[in-house]
């Protein structure tokens with residue numbers, strides 16, 4: 542099993558997510574570093590299935606903000 546990167550960079554303005562720090566390509570806001578695995582809050586972690594495979598690099602709170610349909614699909618998948 543490969544280890545996925547656990548740090549993403551999130552724009553606080555439009556919630557776009559990047560793999561490197563710097564300015565948001567959409568609005569120019571400075572992205573903030575986000576450690577999905579640091580917090581005990583499950584919504585800050587990337588969605589995984591029961592075997593620990595990451596289903597998306599985006600944390601659940603971001604999915605909830607931007608793609609509710611995908612979030613629902615992942616929840617169904619995770620609850621199987």
Ligand SMILES: [Zn+2]
Nearest residue numbers: 552555565568
């Ligand atoms: Zn932005």
